[in-house]
Amino acid sequence: MRVTNSMMVRNMLDHLQNNLGDLNDLNEQLSSGKLFQMPSDAPIKVADSMNYKSQLNRNNQFQRNLNQTENWLNTTESALKSGTEVIQRARELTIYAANDSMTSDDRKMVAKEMKQLRDELIDISNAKLGDSYIFSGQKTGEKPFILNSDKTDIDNYVDYQGDKNSVKRRLNENVEMGVNLNGHEVFKDKIDKLNKIYRQLENNIPGKDIKGEDLSDNLDEMDDFINDYAELRSQVGGKLQRTGNIIDRLEANEVHLRTLKSKNEDADLAEVITELKMEETVYRASLASGSRIMQQSLVDFIR
Template structure:
C-alpha cells in the first residue's frame, strides 16, 4: 500500500489529538482529585461509587434520625427531672401542712403554691420538641392536657413512637405518659389545694396525700430509669453509626480518589510525549514551495 503525505498528516493529527486528550484527562484528575469524572471514564468504578453513595446516604439519614431520637430522649429526661423536683416540693408542703401549728393564712399560701406547681406540671406534660408533643403517644400534634389538667384525647394515647436508627433497628423515642403524667395526679393536686384551703382539715388527713405523691414519684422514677437504659443503648448505636460512616467514606475515597503522585507522573510523561509528537510532526509535514524558493 502506498503511503501518501496526506495519510501521514492525518495519522499525525489523530495521534496529536489522542495525546492531547490523555493530557487533558490527567489535568482533570489533578484539578478534581478524582480518578473518574464521568461514568464513561470507568463504568465499574462509577457503579461501585453509586452503591457507596447510596449506602452513605442511608447512614446520613440514620444519623439525622438519631439526632431526633436523642432530642426526644434528652428533653424527656430533663422534663421528668423537673417534674420530680416539683413533686418533691409538693411533698415538702404536705409535710409542713401536717403540722397543725400553721395558721390559716399560711395554709392559704401553701395551697396557692401547690396550684402553681400543678400548672407547671401541666406545662411539662404538654412539652413540645420540633413542634411535636412528646408526652401524648403517637398523637404528637395535639396537647395531652387542658389548662385544668384534664385529658384532651379520650381514650388516651400511650402508643410508642418508634424511630429507625439503623438497618432493621428501631428505638422507642417516647415514654409512657400515663406513668409520668397521670391524669389522677392532677386530680389529687386539685384535692390537695382544696384541702389546704379547708380549715377543718387536720394534719393527720394529709398522710394520704403523702402516699399519693410518693406513688406518683415512684412511677416517674421507674419511667425515667427505663428511658435511661434506652439512652445507654443509643450511645452504643451512635458509636457504631459513626464508625460505619467513617468506613463508608474511606471505601468511597479509595474507589474514586486519584493517587496524586501517580497522576502528576502520568501528566509529566504525557506532556513529554505530546512535545515529542509535535517535534516529530514538524519533520514529517511536506515542505512547501516557499521552502524551495529560499
C-alpha cells in the same frame, strides 16, 4: 509490506491523536481531582461510587433521626426531673401540713404553694419540642392536658387529649426505637392528686372536715409517684446511652465510607502530575517526529 509516505503520515496522526487524548484525560483528572468524568469512563468504579453515596445518604438520614431522638429524650428527661422536684416539694408540704397543730388558716397558706405546684406540673406535662407536644402520643399538635369543665369532679382535674400510641424513630437498618412516654400514665394521676391535696388544704371538699391524717394518707401514693419517675428517668437514660452508642458507630461508618469513596474516585494528584509530565514529553516527541515527516516534499528530492 511496502511503506509509503502517506502511511507514515497517517500512522503519525493516529499516534498523535492517541497521545493528545491521553494528555486530555490526565488534564481532566488534574483539574477535577476525579479519576472519571462520565459513567462510560469507568462503569464499575461509577457503580461502586453510587453505592457508597447511597450508603452515606442513608447514614446521614439515620444521624438526623438520632439527633431528633436525642433532643426528644433530653426534653423528656428534663420534664421528668422537674416533675420529680414538684412531687418532692408537694410531699414536703403535705408532711408539714399534716401536723394537727396546724390551723385551718395555716393550711390555707400552704394550699397557695400547693396550687402553684399543681399548675407547674400541668405546664411540665405540656412540654414541647419545637412545635410538637412530647407527651401527646402521636397527636403531637394537640396539648396533652386541658382543665376538666366539671369543677366538682375532685379526682379528674384535667382531661387527657392525646393518644397512647408510640412515636418511633428508625435509628439504623435494624433498630427502631419508641421515643415518647404516655402522657396519661406519666402525669394524669399526679396532677389529680396534687389538686386533691390542694382542695384538702383549702378544706374545700363538700361534706368532709379535713384532718391531719387525711393529708397523711396521700404520702404513700406520692412516694410511689417519685419511684415511678425515677424508673422512667432510668429508662430514658438507657435509651440516651443507646442512641449515643449508635451515633458513635454511624460516625465511624461515615468516615469509613468516605474513605472508600475517595479511594474509588479521587485521583492521586502527585501520580497524575508525574504521568502528565511524561505524556507531555511523549506528545512533544510525537510532534517533533511528525514535523520531520511532514516537511518532506518533492522539492526536497529535486535538490
